[in-house]
Amino acid sequence: MIGLITGLIAGFQKLGRWLLAPFLWMRSMFLLKRTNALLIAENALLREENAALKAALLALKAELAQITERLDDRKRWEEYTTVRGGVVLRSKNADDPTRPVIYACINCSRAGGETILQHDRYRAWLVCKDHGKVGSDEPDRSAENMQKMMDRLGPERGPGGRMRR
Numbered sequence: 001m002i003g004l005i006t007g008l009i010a011g012f013q014k015l016g017r018w019l020l021a022p023f024l025w026m027r028s029m030f031l032l033k034r035t036n037a038l039l040i041a042e043n044a045l046l047r048e049e050n051a052a053l054k055a056a057l058l059a060l061k062a063e064l065a066q067i068t069e070r071l072d073d074r075k076r077w078e079e080y081t082t083v084r085g086g087v088v089l090r091s092k093n094a095d096d097p098t099r100p101v102i103y104a105c106i107n108c109s110r111a112g113g114e115t116i117l118q119h120d121r122y123r124a125w126l127v128c129k130d131h132g133k134v135g136s137d138e139p140d141r142s143a144e145n146m147q148k149m150m151d152r153l154g155p156e157r158g159p160g161g162r163m164r165r
């Protein structure tokens with residue numbers, strides 16, 4: 001009797017496993033599919049992150065190149081106060097007589113730009129289109145300034161008076 005019951009239980013267990021097998025298989029398939037979908041989604045996310053990082057790296061490299069260029073550029077210039085008190089940037093080759101001295105606007109440089117200063121007609125002023133003019137190394141020989149100087153000297157001591165002596 002006991003042997004029969006044990007036999008029956010064993011039989012049902014076998015039958016149960018046999019009936020359950022397809023469901024277990026389907027469950028594994030479902031889990032595998034879900035894992036696969038998650039991996040695909042994760043992969044897409046990683047690819048997006050990677051692309052964003054590459055873009056950020058490129059932007060940083062461009063910025064670094066710009067900063068390096070500006071630093072190199074600043075090395076070409078030195079701060080200089082002209083004879084008439086203008087503060088400008090002057091090319092460092094100022095002592096080399098074979099090369100022309102170039103002046104740049106210090107305010108433009110501080111703002112991240114570069115403006116080469118041009119002498120006005122009498123070479124008395126260095127002119128920036130944005131920041132106005134500063135006195136150059138040369139005296140102001142403009143007609144107005146000459147007149148001002150004459151007025152200051154007075155009528156007796158002007159060039160005419162000197163010539164009479």
Ligand SMILES: [Zn+2]
Pocket residue numbers: 105106107108109115128129130131132
């Ligand atoms: Zn300027």
